[in-house]
Amino acid sequence: MTSPEQVGVRREATDAEARALASGLRLRILRLTLDEPLTNREIAEALGLNPATALHHVRTLVDTGFLEALEPRRGRRGAREIPYRSTGRSWYMSTPVGASSLLEAFLAEIATVPEPDRDLTRLGLRLPAAELEELRARLWELVQEFHDRPRDPEAEPWSLFVALHPDTSQRPRRSP
Template sequence: MDHREPASDEEAKALASTLRLRILRICLGEAHTNKEIAQILGRDPASILHHIRRLVRTGFLQPQPQRRGTRGAREIPYLATGKSWRVSAPASGSTMLEAFLEEIALVSDQQADTARLGLRLSPSDFEEFRTRLQNLLEEVAQLPQDPSAPAWSLFLALHPDPNRP
């Protein structure tokens, strides 16, 4: 979908990591500390901090006010800025797919609602379809977020069908 601004080289590199895409998803709408993110991902906090710093440097994550942890340690929670929705990076397509596959593997088949559709549309019908999809996604992205509501994720890919000439 081409409503987004092209990413700078540094932004594109930041989005070219499935781990960083997953960190952004974890911090969407709710701030998490490095330790919390590492725990969710089952990774070492030191390696996660490297990714967090890159996301902060490129404006995809924003540090929130410092807080004290359970043992009095200084903790900085991070919140996704939503910038990844507004930029387009050439390599992010396959990276997004890989992040999706990692995340979908963590839920049961009964929890995932999937669909696949083959289309043959005239160029004008295709553009209308694409525009309507984009408008719907933009509309939903602008809805107020209810922190008490269940979290959902959507992955959408629109591509030429290489199996049907």
Template sequence: MEPDALHEPGSETSSEASSETSSETSSEAERDADARALASTLRLRILRLCLDEPLTNREIAVRLEKNPATVLHHVRTLVERGFLRAEPVRRGARGSREVPYRATGRSWTSPSFPGKSRILIDTFLEEVALVEPDGVDATRLGLRLDDAGLDELRGRLHAVLQDFAARAPDPDGTPYSVFLAVHEDVSRRPQAG
């Protein structure tokens, strides 16, 4: 007999209600912990650096021009939340033990959280500042859409990005980043008169 067949549909035993509440609280706590882990431009930049190749804490610190101890704190947080994973230990210079880390790709599918857009914008600005202006392909477009048009635009853009995200990386390819923002253009609202 199925466990659900032991009582009326829609009714809950106290243990089921407690378990469900505990599960909801747990998943909410997990989402909050993930949000805290991703609420840092430095952590997002670490994830991007470790996307194509595993890097040690020291290598990450050098590329970001940061103190290795500071970077290690952020790396450990990302590992703990499953956004980075430790690769097999390797021997470095003079036989030292090095742990390389690789991005898991989990941040791409993480739910949104308050402030996420601001963190993404700030991270983009830090990264794009490192690129020569001619190396950035930027477009700006003003539209006037109803809710259905906005939903269609977002859906189609998301589908294109998802298609490329699902493709296997070309080992001989050049690394690129895509930043996309759709926002209400508040400067074009009709002025109250």
């Protein structure tokens, strides 16, 4: 049987998957472990967490299949440590509660990026429904195209955050 991940199709997350992805901290753990497996200790250090707190989140991600445990290795002082790597499954999930956790993860990550290294823009639009759908489709196709390209382990890692939403800063238009 072919999984949605194998054919590149998004699917609705189960309740457990949606709960796992509803945490900005868990999304940051997935990002940290996307290209390099990290132990619980390394994850805790990278995020400034207590190792027990990190382990709680790691276990949730392992239980839902978003992280996989690799072969144990010897860490500092010969202790047995388990490295974890992101499975990439979260890309193929659609959740009704994911937007706030995505924003939470983005804000935490962008706060650590020096101002000159940020490339941000905002754009106000007025589009008819058909053009709005065209914009959504073209944005999705572009992002999916870059997602599907082979990852170059030697390339510098970058992050992309895209948000399209109704503009609530505009005053309502008056009727003629």
